[in-house]
Amino acid sequence: MFSISSEAKVGLFVLVGLIILGYMSFRVGEYGFGLKKGYLVSAVFDNVAGLEKDASVQIAGVEVGRVEDIRLEDGKALVTMRIIPDVKLARDVTALIKTHGILGEKYVEIVPGSEWETYLEEGERITSVERQADIDRLLAQIGAIADDVKVVTTSLSNVLGGEEGEESLKSIVRNMRDMAESMNRIVEQNDEKFSTMLTSLRNASVQMEKTFSSLNEITAGINKGEGTIGRLVKDESTIDKLNKTLASLQQITDKINEGRGTFGKLIHDEETADNLNETLSGINRYVTKAEQFRTFLSYRGEYLFDTSDAKSYLELKIQPKEDKFYILGIVADPRGRRTVKDTTTGGVTTRTEEWERDKVLFNVEIAKRWKDVVLRGGLLESTGGVGIDYFAFNDRLQFTFEAFDFDTDRDPHLKAYAEYRLFKHLYLSAGWDDFLSDEGNESPFVGISVRFEDEDLKYLLTSAPIPRD
Amino acid sequence: MNRASTAIDNLGRSVLRNVEEMGRILLLFISVLSWMIRPPLKLRLIFKQMEFVGVKSIFVVVLTGIFTGMVMALQGYHGFRMFSAESLVGSTVALGMTRELGPVLTSLMVTARAGSAMAAELGTMRVTEQIDALSVMAANPVKHLIVPRVIAGVLMVPVLTIVADFVGILGGYFVGVPVLGINSGIFVKNITRYVDLDDIYNGLIKAAIFGLILSLIGCYKGFNTSGGAEGVGKATTEAVVLASISILISDYFLTAIMF
Numbered sequence: 001m002f003s004i005s006s007e008a009k010v011g012l013f014v015l016v017g018l019i020i021l022g023y024m025s026f027r028v029g030e031y032g033f034g035l036k037k038g039y040l041v042s043a044v045f046d047n048v049a050g051l052e053k054d055a056s057v058q059i060a061g062v063e064v065g066r067v068e069d070i071r072l073e074d075g076k077a078l079v080t081m082r083i084i085p086d087v088k089l090a091r092d093v094t095a096l097i098k099t100h101g102i103l104g105e106k107y108v109e110i111v112p113g114s115e116w117e118t119y120l121e122e123g124e125r126i127t128s129v130e131r132q133a134d135i136d137r138l139l140a141q142i143g144a145i146a147d148d149v150k151v152v153t154t155s156l157s158n159v160l161g162g163e164e165g166e167e168s169l170k171s172i173v174r175n176m177r178d179m180a181e182s183m184n185r186i187v188e189q190n191d192e193k194f195s196t197m198l199t200s201l202r203n204a205s206v207q208m209e210k211t212f213s214s215l216n217e218i219t220a221g222i223n224k225g226e227g228t229i230g231r232l233v234k235d236e237s238t239i240d241k242l243n244k245t246l247a248s249l250q251q252i253t254d255k256i257n258e259g260r261g262t263f264g265k266l267i268h269d270e271e272t273a274d275n276l277n278e279t280l281s282g283i284n285r286y287v288t289k290a291e292q293f294r295t296f297l298s299y300r301g302e303y304l305f306d307t308s309d310a311k312s313y314l315e316l317k318i319q320p321k322e323d324k325f326y327i328l329g330i331v332a333d334p335r336g337r338r339t340v341k342d343t344t345t346g347g348v349t350t351r352t353e354e355w356e357r358d359k360v361l362f363n364v365e366i367a368k369r370w371k372d373v374v375l376r377g378g379l380l381e382s383t384g385g386v387g388i389d390y391f392a393f394n395d396r397l398q399f400t401f402e403a404f405d406f407d408t409d410r411d412p413h414l415k416a417y418a419e420y421r422l423f424k425h426l427y428l429s430a431g432w433d434d435f436l437s438d439e440g441n442e443s444p445f446v447g448i449s450v451r452f453e454d455e456d457l458k459y460l461l462t463s464a465p466i467p468r469d
Numbered sequence: 470m471n472r473a474s475t476a477i478d479n480l481g482r483s484v485l486r487n488v489e490e491m492g493r494i495l496l497l498f499i500s501v502l503s504w505m506i507r508p509p510l511k512l513r514l515i516f517k518q519m520e521f522v523g524v525k526s527i528f529v530v531v532l533t534g535i536f537t538g539m540v541m542a543l544q545g546y547h548g549f550r551m552f553s554a555e556s557l558v559g560s561t562v563a564l565g566m567t568r569e570l571g572p573v574l575t576s577l578m579v580t581a582r583a584g585s586a587m588a589a590e591l592g593t594m595r596v597t598e599q600i601d602a603l604s605v606m607a608a609n610p611v612k613h614l615i616v617p618r619v620i621a622g623v624l625m626v627p628v629l630t631i632v633a634d635f636v637g638i639l640g641g642y643f644v645g646v647p648v649l650g651i652n653s654g655i656f657v658k659n660i661t662r663y664v665d666l667d668d669i670y671n672g673l674i675k676a677a678i679f680g681l682i683l684s685l686i687g688c689y690k691g692f693n694t695s696g697g698a699e700g701v702g703k704a705t706t707e708a709v710v711l712a713s714i715s716i717l718i719s720d721y722f723l724t725a726i727m728f
Contacts, residue, residue, distance in 0.1 A: 010520050014628055027657075028660075
């Protein structure tokens with residue numbers, strides 16, 4: 001009897017299994033590679049609650065794409081959709097979010113527009129967006145309407161309802177009746193007075209008629225050139241003078257129009273306008289620069305425990321931009337400044353170190369800030385060095401590390417401290433100065449500093465030429 | 470008093486025994502691993518076991534899968550009808566089969582069919598001293614008897630699971646579309662919409678781990694049989710019970726990790 005080997009059976013079985021797996025993966029992953037070809041358009045909705053990634057995008061109920069991404073943009077939801085390439089969207093389509101049934105899932109419906117000349121391109125945005133009539137919103141609106149109606153009926157019932165309301169309605173009616181009666185009475189009582197009033201009105205109109213006829217006479221006189229006004233109007237020379245005045249006025253405006261004369265040139269010259277524009281923008285630039293420009297003055301005193309001495313810093317921080325500043329400072333260090341002298345006598349080099357105690361040291365640094373980190377570099381205590389500051393708690397707390405005085409024959413001067421803003425202008429600091437020192441300069445310290453922004457200094461500096469970087 | 474102390478005594482003894490057993494199974498697993506990577510691999514033996522574990526289990530797995538899918542469709546339909554969401558029956562069946570029921574039911578069926586057979590076979594070899602004879606002939610019994618079975622279990626259970634997933638979904642379709650009258654397009658559409666590739670693949674990873682568990686426990690129980698024909702029967706029963714419980718418990722933790 002013909003028999004199939006177990007290898008063949010196993011192989012066939014595995015093959016069948018793999019084919020089924022392949023088929024299922026293909027069906028399930030259909031949209032995975034089927035839709036990647038489409039183009040992306042986006043729309044901004046107020047609320048996309050319930051809309052999921054991969055939700056369907058439909059036109060007239062036919063799926064034309066999927067929601068690719070939902071993100072927040074300026075407090076609204078930016079929905080990016082991938083549309084299959086053979087569907088073109090007119091530029092004035094409307095996008096709205098709809099729900100399948102009452103409890104069904106949300107999808108994006110696109111209502112076709114009417115403008116068929118141009119189509120939306122990759123990455124463009126659908127500008128027309130409608131709010132969907134979802135159940136939540138509908139219920140909320142019905143609730144609001146019911147509330148309004150209730151307020152109206154409540155106040156109506158307050159006014160009209162109850163005995164009080166009834167009473168006031170009654171009194172209104174009663175008052176109206178009284179009023180009509182009294183008017184009637186007035187008319188009856190004054191019948192005679194009314195008739196005399198009418199008679200005098202008639203007399204007045206007769207008087208007015210007479211006044212009008214004499215006015216007529218006066219104007220006729222002016223017409224004929226009688227009297228002063230008449231002569232002025234009728235005299236030919238007056239009109240000539242007026243004509244001449246108008247003509248010279250015309251000449252002046254013509255000149256100005258043609259750009260002749262000083263005034264004309266001023267108005268007509270393009271250069272003038274350019275100059276003016278430039279001047280204005282220059283002033284503008286200068287003012288904004290001056291406004292950005294900030295200057296800070298600070299004093300810091302540090303008490304060094306191990307040497308029982310105090311170190312003082314006076315610093316001016318010039319900040320032309322938010323993330324960039326310069327520091328100029330003077331440091332009074334009781335340890336003074338070290339100078340090294342090499343003297344060669346007879347082939348033997350002796351090195352003498354001196355500390356000048358009264359010497360003042362300088363800080364000249366440039367600094368740049370990235371988020372919470374400031375990197376500084378330049379002269380620190382009159383020697384080359386770098387520093388890094390890290391700010392925390394909205395700049396309340398500052399950690400600083402400085403390294404300077406690099407010298408081949410001894411360790412550099414390292415300093416680390418933390419500074420905390422106690423009040424608006426008052427800072428407390430604590431740290432460790434020169435902690436690598438091999439000469440016993442190493443000391444922990446506490447310090448206090450005062451720092452404030454100096455507006456006057458700023459304008460003093462900006463009125464001088466602005467230092468360029 | 471005496472009885473209580475005996476009870477505590479027995480409890481401690483059984484805990485110790487179980488811990489010891491777990492340790493032995495793990496040691497067996499390690500020795501299987503070490504023998505697996507040492508050539509030559511006995512391909513003939515592996516294919517024989519693969520045929521036994523895989524090919525010969527197709528019928529029972531297909532039956533299990535198809536009826537599971539059908540009953541899920543039927544039950545799901547009654548639930549979803551309350552919300553007018555009958556169209557979700559397809560995706561429920563498909564997700565249930567690929568993620569959970571496919572791997573678990575397949576491996577339980579294979580345990581019952583092949584795991585028990587492994588225990589019985591190895592147990593008989595042990596009590597008739599054939600395993601000792603193998604050792605005497607300088608043929609390592611782990612390499613010759615256990616490694617092929619474990620490899621067959623790890624490789625074949627996932628393939629059987631694919632078949633079970635597929636026929637399960639087919640069963641659901643046959644109940645859902647012609648019998649219950651769900652629209653066939655929507656039925657298939659919802660399956661492709663809600664089932665991810667990851668659902669299928671994670672189910673297969675589970676199946677491979679279950680295959681390892683059932684073959685390892687079956688071999689362990691058979692390999693350590695003692696006490697004649699009665700011992701063989703006991704070993705077979707224990708193998709099926711322990712493997713089934715281990716599969717169900719590990720299924721929970723695997724699901725928690727994967728999904």
